[in-house]
Amino acid sequence: MSALRPSRRTFLAAVVSLGLLGACVSDSTEGGSAGGGNAQGDTIKVGILHSLSGTMAISEVSVRDAELLAIEEINAAGGVLGKQIEPVIEDGASDWPTFAEKADKLINSDKVAATFGGWTSASRKAMLPVFERNESLLYYPVQYEGLEASPYIFYSGATTNQQIIPALDHLKAQGARTLFLVGSDYVFPRTANQIIKAYAGANGMEIVGEEYTPLGNTEYATVVNKLQAAQPDFVFNTLNGDSNVAFFKELSNVGLDSTSMPTLSVSIAEEEIRGIGVDNLEGHLVAWNYYQTTDTPENEKFVAAYKAKYGENRVTADPIEAGYVQVHLWAMAVEKAGSTEVDAVKEASKGLTFDAPEGTVTIDEENQHISKTARIGQVGADGLIEEIAGSDAPIEPDPFLTTYPWAANLSQGNG
Amino acid sequence: MEVWLPQLFAGLGVAAVLLLIALGLTFTFGQMNVINMAHGEFIMAGAYTPYVLQGVMGAGLAGVAFGLALPVAFLVTGMLGLVLERVLIRRLYGRPLDTLLVTWGISLMLQQLARDLFGAPNVQVVAPAWLRGSLDLGPVTLSYARVFTIALVSLIVIAVGIYLTRLAHGRRMRAVMQNRQLAGCSGIDTNRVDQLTFFVGSGLAGVAGVALTLLGPVGPGIGTVYIVDAFLVVIVGGLGQLRGAVIAAVALGLLNSFLEYGSTASLAKVGVFAAIVVFLQFRPQGLVALRTRALT
Numbered sequence: 065m066s067a068l069r070p071s072r073r074t075f076l077a078a079v080v081s082l083g084l085l086g087a088c089v090s091d092s093t094e095g096g097s098a099g100g101g102n103a104q105g106d107t108i109k110v111g112i113l114h115s116l117s118g119t120m121a122i123s124e125v126s127v128r129d130a131e132l133l134a135i136e137e138i139n140a141a142g143g144v145l146g147k148q149i150e151p152v153i154e155d156g157a158s159d160w161p162t163f164a165e166k167a168d169k170l171i172n173s174d175k176v177a178a179t180f181g182g183w184t185s186a187s188r189k190a191m192l193p194v195f196e197r198n199e200s201l202l203y204y205p206v207q208y209e210g211l212e213a214s215p216y217i218f219y220s221g222a223t224t225n226q227q228i229i230p231a232l233d234h235l236k237a238q239g240a241r242t243l244f245l246v247g248s249d250y251v252f253p254r255t256a257n258q259i260i261k262a263y264a265g266a267n268g269m270e271i272v273g274e275e276y277t278p279l280g281n282t283e284y285a286t287v288v289n290k291l292q293a294a295q296p297d298f299v300f301n302t303l304n305g306d307s308n309v310a311f312f313k314e315l316s317n318v319g320l321d322s323t324s325m326p327t328l329s330v331s332i333a334e335e336e337i338r339g340i341g342v343d344n345l346e347g348h349l350v351a352w353n354y355y356q357t358t359d360t361p362e363n364e365k366f367v368a369a370y371k372a373k374y375g376e377n378r379v380t381a382d383p384i385e386a387g388y389v390q391v392h393l394w395a396m397a398v399e400k401a402g403s404t405e406v407d408a409v410k411e412a413s414k415g416l417t418f419d420a421p422e423g424t425v426t427i428d429e430e431n432q433h434i435s436k437t438a439r440i441g442q443v444g445a446d447g448l449i450e451e452i453a454g455s456d457a458p459i460e461p462d463p464f465l466t467t468y469p470w471a472a473n474l475s476q477g478n479g
Numbered sequence: 480m481e482v483w484l485p486q487l488f489a490g491l492g493v494a495a496v497l498l499l500i501a502l503g504l505t506f507t508f509g510q511m512n513v514i515n516m517a518h519g520e521f522i523m524a525g526a527y528t529p530y531v532l533q534g535v536m537g538a539g540l541a542g543v544a545f546g547l548a549l550p551v552a553f554l555v556t557g558m559l560g561l562v563l564e565r566v567l568i569r570r571l572y573g574r575p576l577d578t579l580l581v582t583w584g585i586s587l588m589l590q591q592l593a594r595d596l597f598g599a600p601n602v603q604v605v606a607p608a609w610l611r612g613s614l615d616l617g618p619v620t621l622s623y624a625r626v627f628t629i630a631l632v633s634l635i636v637i638a639v640g641i642y643l644t645r646l647a648h649g650r651r652m653r654a655v656m657q658n659r660q661l662a663g664c665s666g667i668d669t670n671r672v673d674q675l676t677f678f679v680g681s682g683l684a685g686v687a688g689v690a691l692t693l694l695g696p697v698g699p700g701i702g703t704v705y706i707v708d709a710f711l712v713v714i715v716g717g718l719g720q721l722r723g724a725v726i727a728a729v730a731l732g733l734l735n736s737f738l739e740y741g742s743t744a745s746l747a748k749v750g751v752f753a754a755i756v757v758f759l760q761f762r763p764q765g766l767v768a769l770r771t772r773a774l775t
């Protein structure tokens with residue numbers, strides 16, 4: 065550990081200066097890269113590309129932290145192929161063209177072996193052509209809307225059949241007949257809602273309302289009025305970011321709680337709960353594959369390590385865990401392949417398993433997603449999430465929903 | 480009946496928020512012609528004030544801390560504005576594009592500062608017990624938080640109105656706005672008036688920030704959420720016109736909420752913007768325009 069100290073300190077300094085720089089000049093491409101040393105021979109460079117400034121920084125900074133933790137663990141255990149991993153951190157600045165630009169910089173001027181990054185689907189869609197053109201690898205840590213399988217992306221977050229469909233199954237089992245869909249106006253909620261509507265049609269559920277608000281919207285009085293008029297059994301919430309705070313404050317301000325207006329959210333994890341206020345969220349449902357309370361020995365270790373490095377106050381959450389897992393998956397694949405060469409890593413990744421904090425995960429042979437256990441959780445008074453239902457075993461990823469007959473006519477983006 | 484009454488109240492709620500965030504700007508932008516892009520970050524600084532106070536005073540006094548935050552935020556962001564005016568903006572009067580860029584840079588720096596001080600995730604401000612819950616009036620549910628914002632903004636409007644028309648300070652401020660040279664010739668220290676104007680305008684942003692913690696997120700980036708709407712209200716209302724800002728905020732709030740009920744939130748935003756563009760074609764000076772005989 066002590067051998068790591070100095071590099072960690074320069075690292076933090078670089079991160080801070082980079083954050084400041086990114087905030088001031090969001091287009092700077094030659095920002096200080098962490099580490100800085102040119103010891104090409106003894107280190108393997110990897111890219112870390114998240115929004116460290118702008119509206120998405122709220123979520124993505126923690127994923128970066130988890131990825132750095134994983135790198136530190138791997139380095140402490142001797143690195144990969146006998147070399148230390150050297151992270152090169154870039155700021156996507158919550159701006160999708162910047163993600164593409166920085167991805168290009170990481171691949172072509174830093175010559176990274178792989179990149180870990182992205183959060184919103186928009187940022188992934190912006191980076192996808194860059195990684196495909198350069199035949200370089202991107203590891204993407206967030207649950208998303210599916211209907212994609214790039215040969216150059218590893219998807220370590222859930223696809224729809226590992227999160228949204230299990231959530232719908234749970235609501236159906238609870239006897240929900242009518243759903244109201246509330247979402248932010250961009251690709252993930254619109255595609256997710258398309259899937260939800262197809263599911264509802266096939267399962268005798270009725271969609272009594274569908275509302276989209278612009279990303280960052282903070283005014284929910286009208287939406288809540290519409291909810292009260294429609295009186296759905298459940299609200300399916302795909303809002304993202306700050307909007308969730310305004311939405312749940314509005315619900316709670318007009319006296320609606322988890323019994324009078326129950327909701328199920330797919331973008332609210334432990335980190336967001338505090339910002340929204342536990343009082344406003346208690347009892348509401350969420351769907352993920354991992355919670356801080358998930359009961360595995362690996363998770364106990366992970367939570368302890370994360371808190372030790374970043375502070376007792378910090379919480380872990382699904383995308384944070386996925387960020388941590390994907391670095392380990394990459395390192396294992398490189399070790400197995402004996403090289404960082406892209407095709408070799410892809411080949412070595414097929415069927416690779418790892419005992420992750422969320423349980424054992426396996427990389428799918430075909431679509432480079434990973435199998436994950438679905439978990440429905442309920443927000444407790446302590447601000448943590450307790451699992452109340454879930455799949456007994458990891459669910460195989462099926463990004464194109466080929467095993468669901470009702471999903472035959474779905475295609476991306478036609479909200 | 481069933482639809483329009485709740486929507487009327489929702490629209491007034493939106494109007495109150497719009498007015499709250501725009502009031503400070505009617506001073507700095509309207510009176511002084513300073514395009515202060517950091518206005519949103521003053522709102523953000525105001526929003527963090529109850530968070531800090533609640534942290535210091537403990538959970539038991541959350542309600543007291545919230546009430547205390549209103550005047551404290553006024554002073555804190557007022558001072559922040561004063562420093563900004565003294566150090567930078569003073570040198571840039573009459574150069575609106577330069578002020579725009581400089582204050583935008585300041586706003587980014589303040590955002591990063593907040594991120595370093597309080598962390599990137601949103602924080603929680605505990606709403607005082609007396610502001611939770613709602614009043615049930617048949618078809619309308621009036622949440623206390625909304626009633627509070629509407630009452631607060633009404634109070635501020637009245638106070639600002641009295642200040643501008645009845646008090647010597649306020650009258651000097653208007654004199655400087657209407658004709659800087661003549662005011663200076665008449666013995667008014669325009670430099671001091673500018674400082675005071677900037678202090679009050681920035682302070683009002685802080686008060687807005689405290690109230691907005693009841694309704695929206697509290698995080699480093701919230702300034703960017705409100706800044707555009709604030710400028711819209713001031714421009715539609717007419718530069719520096721309190722009456723104009725009030726009418727503009729109510730009109731935009733109602734338009735927005737009724738359009739949103741009939742369509743979707745995204746479409747309502749488009750509709751409101753389109754209406755503003757058309758309106759400004761016919762009345763570029765805004766709803767209420769200052770008439771002066773000055774030769775400019």
